[in-house]
Amino acid sequence: MSEVARKEGREAALTALSALLGARLSTAAAIREAHGRDESWHAVAMPDAVAFAETTEEVAAIMRICAAHSMPVIPFGAGTSLEGHVSAVHGGLSLDLSRMDRIIEVNAEDLDVRVEAGVTRKALNDYLRDTGLFFPIDPGANATLGGMAATRASGTNAVRYGTMRENVLALTAVMADGSIIRTGTRARKSSAGYDLTRLLIGSEGTLGIITELTLRLYGIPEAVRSGVVPFASIEGAVDAVIETIQSGLPVARIEILDPLSIRACNAYSKLTLAEVPTLFVEFHGTEASVAEQAERFGAIAAGHGGAEAEWASKAEDRTRLWEARHNAYYAALAFQPGKKGMVTDVCVPISRLAEAISGTLADLETSFLKAPIVGHVGDGNFHMLLLMDPSDPRDLAEATRIHDLMVARALALGGTCTGEHGIGEGKIKFLEAEHGPGVGVMRAIKQALDPQGILNPGKIFGA
């Protein structure tokens, strides 16, 4: 398409969108700027306009207009992505779903809930509080559930409850031509045709726009025990995790924080933890089973240089502890004001976790960058938050160097470049190394479902 035709198409699209949405279409610079940025180090790329949709049918109408004019559409939830997912690298329309925040139907007896895509994870759990149920997937940020599905997010509970992949029963989505599909049912399992639910989960807005989700819920456990276990060494802490997982202990959460992360969390979340390698753990079950799990874990930890656990006996202490863990990224950023975070996200088989972490620590020792490490280590997933100034070429090159080494090591160990954040803009270069000819299959699917390439262009595959 010529530049003139392109420009004319965009103008026609904006005119039609404005007629459809009125004041809910904005071209104000501040709004566009806020929708071209996420919480990562990636450069802001502003959309031409921002649409605030309120229903699935409206999303479909918007999509039909954009399809008719080859206008890119970038779905936007809470803007908490860490890989530049929302940036409008080819301009176009940012489609803000945050006003689609209705909780449509709680089926307590079936342990499921249907929500609009703009509901955040905290809003859902606040709403559910009186039902005795909860939704376990908890990335650090208070992301929208639509965004969490689109990036295949997980969090601290994944070791016990799975990720978004395992916890979405069905989706409503608007496809590139404006058609509306509903994938899945409320049945817990099905063999009826291709798994479009799982295809859309993790597709990062490049195959369709998720507008509603049916999610699995869980009963709030009868008993919960959370605690902090300081270790003499990172290796000891990691080995304790490995043994815990290998022994089949059904730990609900098991998170590592290195001394630098503890220091950052102490400062940001006003904790007073010893600045040593530390595991945050939690057990769910009946009173008896939680006591049994805690005892077994204590024995494993002691065998690897772990101190006695400090248990958070009150609910508010537990909340404070996990709130601090969820804010670890913000704590790290506050640790070196002015720097941004290149948040790495490798995930490896549990037996190779010690190797992956110690290799990364050795790389870091050769570097001038500071990088706290935290991790959902029960899954083999950890983050090194490389603190750097992306406008400083020396910082950027060094962070990139360390990150590349980390991913190459993870792939060599049988792992993945991203456990839960997605490819976005930042990990495109690793996709081919990880998937080889599988990338061609992904491209063929993208081409079939979005032949114009207007759904979140420039993500996952680049260009």
Added chain:
Amino acid sequence: MSEVARKEGREAALTALSALLGARLSTAAAIREAHGRDESWHAVAMPDAVAFAETTEEVAAIMRICAAHSMPVIPFGAGTSLEGHVSAVHGGLSLDLSRMDRIIEVNAEDLDVRVEAGVTRKALNDYLRDTGLFFPIDPGANATLGGMAATRASGTNAVRYGTMRENVLALTAVMADGSIIRTGTRARKSSAGYDLTRLLIGSEGTLGIITELTLRLYGIPEAVRSGVVPFASIEGAVDAVIETIQSGLPVARIEILDPLSIRACNAYSKLTLAEVPTLFVEFHGTEASVAEQAERFGAIAAGHGGAEAEWASKAEDRTRLWEARHNAYYAALAFQPGKKGMVTDVCVPISRLAEAISGTLADLETSFLKAPIVGHVGDGNFHMLLLMDPSDPRDLAEATRIHDLMVARALALGGTCTGEHGIGEGKIKFLEAEHGPGVGVMRAIKQALDPQGILNPGKIFGA
């Protein structure tokens, strides 16, 4: 393509395949006949030839030959499908993977294993016995793991351990053009691109040929308690299941058998169970937690007219019990010799299970057909085995009538037409009703990945 061109193409393909495979290409009628049939009532459709592949590279070479000559390819494992998946409705090549039966690598410390697609579930568990690990997915038949992935199979353990969807980490597959892809890694989770693993799982051989699988394993539980609980009524048994699931009790298996099924199993598996509605249950955990679970379940059952459980204290009694459950289909067939089974497979939200089963029983009361009912009721999934003679138009029409009613009811209750068997030939007519415009998306993916339509044609979509 003209009929002459088609015939010439098939002959050229067979010549090339014969040169590649020698004696491992067969056109013997008995072999072709055995490969055009599964364990269902569907008519046999013989392939033109059967290839016995031994490696992924060989499957790729076969696929390239067939692609060059537009020759259909139908993957074949153990032939235990219940929906006509292996029948060569357009002729072509049956690609038998049963000789690809190597267990490539057990990673005990990571609880995973890599196998070739022709390994059966029993062969894998026999191999694993000394490691203290097991693979939980257990359809009734001793299916191959490749076939189980292709149909998104599950079984009695799914309520606790999930289905093939949750238990495959990675696949090797040969695509329609003969390219080899490897989806996924050994990491427990990943957000790196489209979920090709889940797309291939349940694609019934229509998108690619699965040649290798990396599977999750689990530690054999420290303690296992299995038992049989007779109930005064089907409704009571179902209500006990519903309350068990809603209470969050982590039951490992919970299966219903109606009086007719019990009678069939008593005869076939030489049991002496009372011919009343019965639950088979199993709990996994530590000694303490299994005792606690059994006690809680006992209280729930008693509240719904369940008798005292009869626990199978010895391992061989447990094995005998579950062997009988796995053989329920064969037991039902033996109950009316000469009849075949139209095996229904609906799955509904647990709160609607009583309604789904009682509606089906009411339909059956109006019918002259016999149909034992068994079910993985913890998932909301149950099978009514309609015993009928497919060559008798009256039988076939009546079985179809009852099945159609059952599926319509399941869809109205928020469920699916198939929980674990797949669409195959037998449920094509329900796909549109269940998925609506989603079927168009499935067709677009099929067209993109298999433009010639040579991978298992006539399945899922028909034609």
